[in-house]
Amino acid sequence: MGQTQVKALRGIELRIDTNEYVALMGPSGSGKSTLMNLLGCLDTPTRGRYELDGKDVSKMDDTELARIRNEKIGFVFQTFNLLPRQTTLENVALPLVYAGISKKERQARAQAVLDSVGLGDRVHHRPNELSGGQRQRVAIARALVNDPAIILADEPTGNLDTKTSIEIMEIFEKIHQAGNTVILVTHEPDISEHAHRIVRLRDGIIESDLRNTSVRRASDPEHRYNQA
Template sequence: MIQIKNLIKKYKMGDSYFVALNGVNINVGKKEFTAIMGPSGSGKSTLMNILGCLDRLDDGEYILNGKNVSNLSEDELAYIRNKEIGFVFQSFNLLPRMNVIENVELPMLYSGVSKKERKEKALNALEKVGLLDRIHHKPNEISGGQRQRVAIARAIVNNPSVIMADEPTGNLDSKSSLDIMSIFQKLNEDGATIIMVTHEPDIAQYSKRIIRVRDGKIVFDEEVKNRIIL
């Protein structure tokens, strides 16, 4: 599903460069559930941005679902993001003026999907996250945990190759966090590939594999021992 080869990412700082990622190699297969961890400044967020085609690498190669995305144009990357990747963010990123079903339909507006099909797919995605009873509510009328479930429904509505979740439980209480991880585990069981950035060791225990990043390098990459299954 994902192959990263000798990835290097640098940022210009004055007259010098800061190397955020230095020779990173990662392979992620289909149906994996991988957590990426690391201290602040380790490079994990930069890695997630590159995996999500939100940022470009400076050197190396990135193969996503059989396609080399390393040197694509901005329009081509936007197409890949819409078709291949479902994003879930810590801050939900829902549009406040739209209700729940309209937020979930949003990715399909850019794909030429008919109104009828948009509604059918959105309802199917919302059923998977248990929110069919909230489809006409606005984001400010539902809880944080429910907002994140809407975000997950939006992420899966186009049936992406991979779900990228950046600190998906960072703004949630313990119970809501468990609800979200339960949904991710169910999606993974149903065939979804999930890559999740988290700074919380207990949340990483719900994944199947942990990759730790430090100083721009992979320092740990192993299957989760004593994995928690909800």
Template sequence: MQALISFRELKKTYVMGETEVKALQSVSLDIFKNEYVALMGPSGSGKSTLMNVLGCLDTPTSGEYFLNGTNVSSMTDAELAEVRNKEIGFVFQTFNLLPRLSALENVALPLVYAGVSKNARLEKAKEMLVAVGLGDRMDHNPNELSGGQRQRVAIARAMVNDPSIILADEPTGNLDSKTSYEIMVLFEKIHKQGNTIILVTHEPDIADHAHRIVRMRDGWIDRDYKNENITTAVAVK
């Protein structure tokens, strides 16, 4: 079976003045379709650098990265932008919503870049907002929504292009424990629908929702193991 994501001896070195910082040191990793993976590690472990390469936000110094069978390691910025828009849905800790746009307009935004007609993109955005439980908040701007609602908008936006990967960077970092659990319920639902989820977190209780955990340390993969104690998120009625 071909991996959805395949890293081969991936290295990333940053030059800061006369100092070289080896953020990634020969990382090899395969992630398959419909996996639910938590990427963990302390500050300086390389997990943020790996996330940026994985999300086509940065390129490796050496090594290869295959995404859906395509080598994206040496693509230009324009080519990487196209891959990001088609293949990856991003969910960030700080939501990254445009404050002057409604929830509906925020969700529809990736479809503008994809060249989808206005009517079609608004219909798809409505569908996504209903799917995350915000059918009654479509016309609200971000400042009129709670933190949990804003993260639901961000998840709907990540899903609107039907990406092969959902990349979530500390998605519960700005939320209280109850709201965090509700967001993890939503991720569980998305995973059951067949999506591949990669969750970047430093919180063990959040990582425990994933089926596989990859721990990084000093630019290397320290441990890569199946989670035997999965926390299944179930909506509370």
């Protein structure tokens, strides 16, 4: 930033195993967004290594990184990032276009994953015809359509009310139970409690890395009552 050098991360060491459910937490400026970008192959470290499935992706070029993102990682964003002129089905099928999948198969796979998030009857709707919760479901379906091993979710409930947030967390629980690795960035303690492991960052270092011994389930009736 001009003459100022900002060290977003300061030589951290972190290992995430297959099928873990991890929440990354920390105040603004703690480095959690930078860490998410590195894990998602959206950025590369200035020093050090990042290995994904045993491969050092920190040395890959843009083309290789794009292929890794498309094949292995599904992204869910706070602002949904849906194309406003495209239908729900077209938004979900978009990653398959880049993967070179035929139109017929794209539509079939997009329909199947929309069915799985409860939006099978909204395939022809555009984003402005959907509620915030429905748009986030579309974003989750788009993240799942390529059957990635890793789901990265950046503040996925940040724009949603409490009831809708609980519904979205139920979907993430099902995704994790299906065998996916889920990495969640959040500043909300209630949301982080759904994860099995909570990593807290501050000033570019890992402040704590703890197992969550009391995982909160969105489907728990008591949880629903407390959040009402």
